[in-house]
Amino acid sequence: MTQEKTVGLVGIGLVGTALAENLLANGFDVIGFARREAKRAELKHLGGWPAASLDEVAQKVERVILSLPDSNVVEEVVLGPDGLLQAGTGLRVIIDTTTGEPERTEVLAARLLAQGIQLLDAPISGSSEQIRRREGVVLIGGERTAYESCLDLFTVLSQKHYYLGGPG
Secondary structure, eight states: OOSTTEEEEEOOSHHHHHHHHHHHHTTOEEEEEOSSHHHHHHHHHHTOEEOSSHHHHHHHOSEEEEOOSSHHHHHHHHHSTTSGGGGOSSOOEEEEOSOOOHHHHHHHHHHHHHTTOEEEEOOEESOHHHHHTTOSEEEEESOHHHHHHTHHHHHHHOSEEEEEESOO
16 A cells, blocks of 8 residues: 555445445555444455554545544544544545534634644535446535645546635
8 A cells, every 4th residue: 555545534334435436446545444343344345444443544544534424423533532633643634525514614624724634624415326426526625735635536536526715
């Protein structure tokens, strides 16, 4: 696995699986974490690398994609006692595809920036099948430099991705 072509993925549900399939099909190595062992096994079956913890993901990547149910889970995964921030690694960009609460996303982005990590708020409009076919629409907010550093990922994940400015 090379750092440049390796991406973390947290959340391997319907959408996360579709994202993993597209990344793997386009030459990325995916190291992913899900709470349920069955989901981690599914990622391995697809050709990805299942991680036993969030710490393991954060130790191996500079960029991680979150595909989670809501802002509560995002905050737990990022800020919790076993969260991504606790790993103290070279993590530099978190791409959050969760449809979360804008105000909470803005607060999280500020907290991450204080730690030297950029947050890209990137919810995807579309079903998991549309996302699998790269037909989902990704609306991206965050620092432009972070967005530009992740264009290789957005291009693989969707035919339609739009940078809109700040997070939230």
